Amino acid sequence: MARKYDPEQIETKWQKVWEEQQTFVIPNPPRLATGEPGPGAVLDGKGADATYVLEMFPYPSGSAHMGHVKNYTMGDVIARFRRHQGRRVLHPMGYDAFGLNSENVAIKTGEPPAEFTEESIATINRQLRRLGVSIDWTREVVTSRPEYYKWTQWLFLQFYKKGLAYKKEAPVNWCPSCQTVLANEQVIDGACERCDSLVEAKKLSQWFFRITEYAERLLQDFDKLGSWPERVVTMQRNWIGRSTGAEVVFGVAPREGGGGAAAPGGAAAAREASAAPEAELPAPVSTAEPGPATTSARVPVPAALPGAPVNVTVFTTRPDTLFGATFFILAPEHPLVDDLVAGTPQEAEVRRYVAKAMNTSAIERSSIEKEKTGVFTGRYVVNPVTGESIPIYVADYVLMDYGTGAIMAVPGHDERDFAFAKKYGLEVIEVIESPAEYKDADGNLTAAYSGDGALVNSGQFDGLPKADAIVKVTEWLRERGEGDFAVNYKLRDWLLSRQRYWGAPIPIVYCDKCGEVPVPDDQLPVLLPDITDYAPKGRSPLAAAEQWMNTTCPACGGSAHRESDTMDTFVDSSWYYLRYASAQRDDVAFDRADVDYWLPVDQYIGGVEHAILHLMYSRFFTKVLYDLGLVGFKEPFNNLFTQGMIYYKGAKMSKSKGNVVSPDEMVAKYGADSVRSYVLFMGPAESDAEWNDQGIEGVYRFLGRVWRQVTEALEEGILQEGAGAPGGAGTAAPGLIGTPLDAAGADASRSAGRADAGRAATMAGEATAFDDSTLTSAERALLVKTNQVVAKVTQDIGERFRFNTALAAIMELSNDIGAARAAGPAGAGSPGAAGAAGSPGLAAMPTGKAVFAYALQMMVRLIEPFAPHMGAELWQMMGGSDIWDAPWPKADERFLTAETVELAVQVNGKVRDRVTVAADAIDADVLAAAKELPGVAKHLEGMTLVKEVVVPGRLVSLVVR
RNA sequence: GCCGGAGUGGCGGAAUGGCAGACGCAACGGUCUUAAACACCGUAGGGUUGUACCCGUGCGGGUUCGAGUCCCGCCUCCGGCACCA
Structure with missing residues (x-):
């Protein structure tokens, strides 16, 4: 009697063999830049025989779940398949080991994050081996170990030296529960991505990566990618949010004696004010040849003397509607507001409005249902094309975050401005010829029309179509130094500092004499100190580690203190795929030859939840490293596959819902081979x-x-x-x-x-x-x-x-x-x-x-x-x-093909019989045989055959009348 | 609101414009067994008095000899973005 199928016995046997023989260890080749196939040969900058299969590395919080099993099995099938095809396959594994989860465990139980993390890693390690995933474990990477985060710190310093990491005070997203700041990308619907707490705005001095400088390249280089899911590309595209238009300079009209109500005013003075705006204008950004992103808000410095000429720049996608700009709005946070209203009768009311807006939560403020509110400042700007003075309002539907924090309001052709104008009784002018549905009997606009049309009420531009007018008006402004073409992005700089313990310390020292000083390379890593109190208190727990905090200035040797913030864990995961290529090297983060041989990753696999965060940050990192000459490629992941989630009993598996299927239990019951096969048999891998x-x-x-x-x-x-x-x-x-x-x-x-x-x-x-x-x-x-x-x-x-x-x-x-x-x-x-x-x-x-x-x-x-x-x-x-x-x-x-094939025979589109013919039978014979079939013949009887179609190997179609 | 994606048996799903429902699950019938389990064989979209025919891929149209697949117009669900000027 044949042996019974005993997965446990078979699987442990082979896992031992693979372990002992180091079957899946793949060494880096000696470099041979010959262009010939063979080990180490390089073609197009990448190893001709190299295939890099990578799954997103897991966060070690306890143990692996079914989603991991699916992810790593899928990668393993591809890795094994490519090996069979003769490729040298790099298939490594590591752990995204810093992060809040372990720290929260520490707060609850007192167990140091390092211990909890290492225990989790040991568990997942064991699980992955038990699943038979073919991994080169000699390249294992753990982001929380000093030998890794030393290089995270080193990379931070490379960015720093290039001016791509900087510290600034800014309103930031603060999670009151996690007691730390968050990146924009980590705020979902105004709430913390991790704990769903409502995020608060807080003004803090924080570290940023200048990802906005790469906005344009992040968009352009989508072309360089192999196969990425369209929706991931779309999500990133939306997130970067490029829009083209113009910047337009508006001169603030001088104060009137006594200030007062809506008097039209001072066109002449305003013209004078806007006579020399060049100094404030950004370098022109051509749309044809996009340069680095110019997203930072260009806010005019308020004039030192009250009443001196002041200009405010706005960004608009519709410079063609400039003649219809009947009022002007500043965001409540706009730095000019203070000076503008000082001493006006409206001052108190404006200040009240601003204070209230600042205290309103981000989601509430941005709720689209909310009625628009605003308040008149008592001041005016001059419309550069009409010379008319238009009132300045402060309204919270204008965001300081986007563009310049100021807008020209065109109620005739912008829904939001229309709503605001209606509420405050402001003038609405039609400047784009609008369809009748948008107008009442008197020809007044009853709704904002944002479609195409010819310009009206626009002086010398009348009759131009929208698209032409956008160009002509902007050119006209440019000639007069009152505006220019501009590109704007929604993307903000990446806020990377966190007021938490379990992360890589930011390697910066503050010296009383020298100020901000980077830690020299030979003093890396800046090790995380052991502490006992992990509880967040609004500042990093590291700040309380006095011994650690106090240090000497690397520049002058005087007394200094360390930066107590740690880095966002997305910094760790933005370069781990590079470290695998040189994992054992302790003298470099990675070797250019190694990464150029293996990368870009041929197949990256992971959850779609990282569509923006991890994947965009990694692309950014790769581009910076390319610019620094550290890598020879511009995109890290050539092909991306996003897998669907596994549900159980109608819901996402979670411990709190008690609907978890444990991989360990399943492996114990059915064996790894069955579990692997089943997770892939469930349905298309990309579907839930x-x-x-x-x-x-x-x-x-x-x-x-x-x-x-x-x-x-x-x-x-x-x-x-x-x-x-x-x-x-x-x-x-x-x-x-x-x-x-x-x-x-x-x-x-x-x-x-x-x-x-x-x-x-x-x-x-x-x-x-x-x-x-x-x-x-x-x-x-x-x-x-x-x-x-x-x-x-x-x-x-x-x-x-x-x-x-x-x-x-x-x-x-x-x-x-x-x-x-x-x-x-x-x-x-x-x-x-x-x-x-x-x-x-x-x-x-x-x-x-x-x-x-x-x-x-x-x-x-x-x-x-x-x-x-x-x-x-x-x-x-x-x-x-x-x-x-x-x-x-x-x-x-x-x-590959059968000798005979059975064809369906249709008469007028309905299958009436089947005929078996030789696979290589000629059409005439097939037709003849088909017509003789009893089931067909009776439908042909008495009819006229008008058309005959033979699809080889498939069917015969006869049309009769 | 905008941008994606998806709607197919009891269920998961399959199908370069060419026989809809592969494969699997569940179900039913049978063989083996003292019995059970395992295993194996078979039935199976719906309708109808039929071995013949009719209806069937969210809904309504269209193109085509032929549409789950392509086009137009809807409905529903899921995901992303959302006062972004």
């Missing part, structure tokens, strides 16, 4: 899927059936005795089933590329030795099915990422193998008669045996990326060795 307890049973049954089919065949001697043909001997797989195979096809270039070529399996060639003329139709049918499945699985894994259909195809093959075995020799009896279990069926015939053996062998090879342990075991039992090194099977072209 619901875990089904019975679903995994089915996959487990399937693997059990494959096991049985092979072991029973072995037991009955079908596999060994199938070795009737030449070529079987002298390979690493004596007496092998593969004897009908041509062993000469072994992939030589691949073996040469491997450090361990000596033990590469040699059992599989490509072309089979089967002779078409000696095959029975049943034999040929199984052979064809086998080859079709080989082709499908190859395509599904290698090109389509459709693991579910690949597995379904292997199941079909297994079903056919079972049927062939039961059916008996072709033509000998009906399926039912020969169907008793144990009957050798097709496998009883000499050639049938070879075909049968071939089918079984292919099935094992195809399933191996999914179920690598069972693959290795069965392969070994069949006489092969090291299946993980074997070349990937190729379909034999001769047996």
